[in-house]
Amino acid sequence: MRSLSNAVYGFAGLGLMGGSFAKAIRAKLLDEPGASGKIFALDTNKATLGAAVERGIADQTFEPDCAALMLKQCDVVFICLYPSTTIDFLKTYRDDFKSGALVSDISGVKMGVMGALLDILREDVDFICGHPMAGSEKEGFYHSSEYLFEGRNYILMPHKANKPENLDFFKSLAGALGFSRITETDYLSHDHKIAFTSQLCHVIASALVESAEDTKITAFGGGSFEDLTRIAMINAPLWTELFLANRGELLSHIETFKLSLEKISALIAVSDSNGLCEFLEAVRLKRTAMSMLC
Amino acid sequence: MRSLSNAVYGFAGLGLMGGSFAKAIRAKLLDEPGASGKIFALDTNKATLGAAVERGIADQTFEPDCAALMLKQCDVVFICLYPSTTIDFLKTYRDDFKSGALVSDISGVKMGVMGALLDILREDVDFICGHPMAGSEKEGFYHSSEYLFEGRNYILMPHKANKPENLDFFKSLAGALGFSRITETDYLSHDHKIAFTSQLCHVIASALVESAEDTKITAFGGGSFEDLTRIAMINAPLWTELFLANRGELLSHIETFKLSLEKISALIAVSDSNGLCEFLEAVRLKRTAMSMLC
Numbered sequence: 001m002r003s004l005s006n007a008v009y010g011f012a013g014l015g016l017m018g019g020s021f022a023k024a025i026r027a028k029l030l031d032e033p034g035a036s037g038k039i040f041a042l043d044t045n046k047a048t049l050g051a052a053v054e055r056g057i058a059d060q061t062f063e064p065d066c067a068a069l070m071l072k073q074c075d076v077v078f079i080c081l082y083p084s085t086t087i088d089f090l091k092t093y094r095d096d097f098k099s100g101a102l103v104s105d106i107s108g109v110k111m112g113v114m115g116a117l118l119d120i121l122r123e124d125v126d127f128i129c130g131h132p133m134a135g136s137e138k139e140g141f142y143h144s145s146e147y148l149f150e151g152r153n154y155i156l157m158p159h160k161a162n163k164p165e166n167l168d169f170f171k172s173l174a175g176a177l178g179f180s181r182i183t184e185t186d187y188l189s190h191d192h193k194i195a196f197t198s199q200l201c202h203v204i205a206s207a208l209v210e211s212a213e214d215t216k217i218t219a220f221g222g223g224s225f226e227d228l229t230r231i232a233m234i235n236a237p238l239w240t241e242l243f244l245a246n247r248g249e250l251l252s253h254i255e256t257f258k259l260s261l262e263k264i265s266a267l268i269a270v271s272d273s274n275g276l277c278e279f280l281e282a283v284r285l286k287r288t289a290m291s292m293l294c
Numbered sequence: 295m296r297s298l299s300n301a302v303y304g305f306a307g308l309g310l311m312g313g314s315f316a317k318a319i320r321a322k323l324l325d326e327p328g329a330s331g332k333i334f335a336l337d338t339n340k341a342t343l344g345a346a347v348e349r350g351i352a353d354q355t356f357e358p359d360c361a362a363l364m365l366k367q368c369d370v371v372f373i374c375l376y377p378s379t380t381i382d383f384l385k386t387y388r389d390d391f392k393s394g395a396l397v398s399d400i401s402g403v404k405m406g407v408m409g410a411l412l413d414i415l416r417e418d419v420d421f422i423c424g425h426p427m428a429g430s431e432k433e434g435f436y437h438s439s440e441y442l443f444e445g446r447n448y449i450l451m452p453h454k455a456n457k458p459e460n461l462d463f464f465k466s467l468a469g470a471l472g473f474s475r476i477t478e479t480d481y482l483s484h485d486h487k488i489a490f491t492s493q494l495c496h497v498i499a500s501a502l503v504e505s506a507e508d509t510k511i512t513a514f515g516g517g518s519f520e521d522l523t524r525i526a527m528i529n530a531p532l533w534t535e536l537f538l539a540n541r542g543e544l545l546s547h548i549e550t551f552k553l554s555l556e557k558i559s560a561l562i563a564v565s566d567s568n569g570l571c572e573f574l575e576a577v578r579l580k581r582t583a584m585s586m587l588c
Contacts, residue, residue, distance in 0.1 A: 133516030222427030224495035236574035280530035
């Protein structure tokens with residue numbers, strides 16, 4: 001029976017996320033005594049593949065034209081690509097996965113991915129739709145880290161074809177890699193909630209930076225502006241794709257946010273000291289309650 | 295001649311900010327061999343005063359009705375109160391400061407403070423208007439820290455009556471306490487810029503929390519929402535005062551931010567992939583340039 005430390009893990013895409021998964025699996029599972037598992041990696045960037053081998057992360061690497069050769073050998077495959085590329089990859093290599101393989105993705109928007117996939121998934125390959133809630137404003141394998149997932153949320157969207165033993169295996173894997181909370185939901189709910197916690201925040205951070213008079217304003221920073229806008233050092237093509245793939249949900253959350261912004265602005269505009277203090281006190285309690293749940 | 299390590303420092307208000315100044319002065323200046331300086335503290339909270347003595351931070355403490363007794367002995371006084379209370383304090387105890395004393399405040403909005411003060415300041419007391427750009431969502435002496443100012447900005451707004459030697463003394467003090475950059479400006483410019491880097495950020499964070507459907511949303515958080523809203527665990531009365539004291543500037547920045555939000559929303563609404571990617575790429579470059587200046 002396949003165990004966490006003797007499985008063959010394959011990575012399609014070895015950037016920040018793929019690299020962090022591979023490093024965490026290497027450090028937490030495969031460097032243990034008795035572990036016989038392996039890590040295979042596929043990427044378009046030869047330098048990344050070279051670095052992954054040199055640093056002892058990948059046992060073997062593959063260039064894109066050898067994807068099928070890699071996939072045939074992998075028990076667990078992480079597709080760590082952009083959402084649209086994830087769909088293309090799964091379609092292109094549909095017939096090349098090992099029978100019984102467990103496949104997962106990291107895409108930040110799910111309806112598009114699942115809508116495209118449900119028709120083409122093979123019965124003998126278990127696709128577990130996942131969203132590891134971790135990232136960085138710094139991209140690429142060079143910035144990946146075995147610690148990226150420590151204490152983070154992992155959202156899983158099981159579908160009826162998923163085998164319970166594969167879901168259990170995947171949850172054990174997530175725990176071993178450092179994730180502290182696994183939340184199961186459906187694609188619709190995921191996209192609705194992620195549009196708020198992730199995409200809306202990136203929209204706000206980007207708008208805030210755009211509205212800055214000049215770059216020298218940070219001489220007047222005390223940490224708030226820096227914290228609110230760190231994510232504005234954004235991977236523009238990736239987030240363009242994410243925003244547009246979840247456009248409806250995102251626009252709806254932007255509208256709701258604008259209403260709240262109007263509320264607080266109105267209280268300031270009329271110098272309603274009591275109303276403003278009540279608004280802020282309610283916000284403080286709400287955010288503190290969220291903190292308890294983090 | 296007065297030196298950093300032999301001055302008597304007085305604190306009016308020993309909360310997060312006053313406590314952090316006192317702890318940093320104790321650790322970085324007065325615990326050094328040969329130092330003969332002292333720390334005196336005044337607060338309405340007896341438990342705070344007791345803790346400050348017990349922890350070896352304050353040499354002597356004073357309750358509010360003994361403020362004059364403390365002020366008479368202090369070479370350097372930090373008034374670490376809310377903006378309106380700062381003005382009241384300076385008016386009430388105008389005649390009690392030691393001749394030659396250097397007095398500073400921490401108020402986050404300056405026009406009101408300076409407008410009220412310029413007429414009542416004594417010629418033999420040097421008031422150096424300052425804004426230490428540091429803070430925390432956690433309040434009070436218990437959360438204060440000698441490290442709060444490490445690597446932070448300190449904004450000073452000298453006026454023509456300030457003696458150059460006192461300004462030099464104050465800048466040396468700021469450097470010794472860990473501040474990494476001192477920016478000199480005028481009150482108008484300060485209030486304009488702080489309304490952006492600080493108050494607007496608190497407004498946005500508060501509006502974002504208010505717009506959240508429920509507190510359980512953090513199970514879907516990946517760090518962005520948490521980073522954007524940590525400051526929404528806000529001290530409601532203090533920020534009510536700060537928002538209203540800088541109302542005009544703040545409302546103007548809110549309007550500018552709303553325009554930027556409209557721009558990016560419009561690009562998303564019409565699925566303008568190229569336009570959105572260009573917008574985000576420009577934001578990325580702008581924020582990265584700011585990071586270089588941090």
